[in-house]
Amino acid sequence: xxxxxxxILFAEDNPFDAELTLRALASxxxxxxxxxxxxxxxxxxxxxxxxxxxxxPPLHPVLVLLDIKMPRMDGLDVLRAIREDSKLKxxxxxxLTSSREDQDLLSTYKQxxxxxxxxxxxxxxxxxxxxxxxxxWGLVNETPIQED
Numbered sequence: 379x380x381x382x383x384x385x386i387l388f389a390e391d392n393p394f395d396a397e398l399t400l401r402a403l404a405s406x407x408x409x410x411x412x413x414x415x416x417x418x419x420x421x422x423x424x425x426x427x428x429x430x431x432x433x434x435p436p437l438h439p440v441l442v443l444l445d446i447k448m449p450r451m452d453g454l455d456v457l458r459a460i461r462e463d464s465k466l467k468x469x470x471x472x473x474l475t476s477s478r479e480d481q482d483l484l485s486t487y488k489q490x491x492x493x494x495x496x497x498x499x500x501x502x503x504x505x506x507x508x509x510x511x512x513x514x515w516g517l518v519n520e521t522p523i524q525e526d
Contacts, residue, residue: 385411386516387439389421389456390474391448395497399443399474402508410440410516418444418451422459425466438469441515446475446482454485461490468522470515 386403390396396414403412415421421444423429427436442460444453453473460466472493473486483494495511498504
């Protein structure tokens, strides 16, 4: 049985976008814990139970929300690392970005993203988009049972 209450990993370096996203997920009554990190290194530390996340329960997140442009390690590098790791490769990854660049869209799909969502500019549209992402990927979508 799949535990729908595994955490959501959210990697976003912009504090304003991070706060909006966290509020939108909370207002959608998503029961999953949301773990926010500010860069790709933090995301990989969480996924691999390293660094600040050493000793955390080794459950994979139900979803990874990634911004593309982040310091130290960008979202594309994180996505590539997830897809190349046999223990992580089936985790759903949604790119949540401000970029409307065709190259970014194409690159993320080539690397194996599950979805590419451009952050809506209007606040109400942003809230709706985040709620729908959280509900679909956190509650509706089924993922394989984690292998060790």
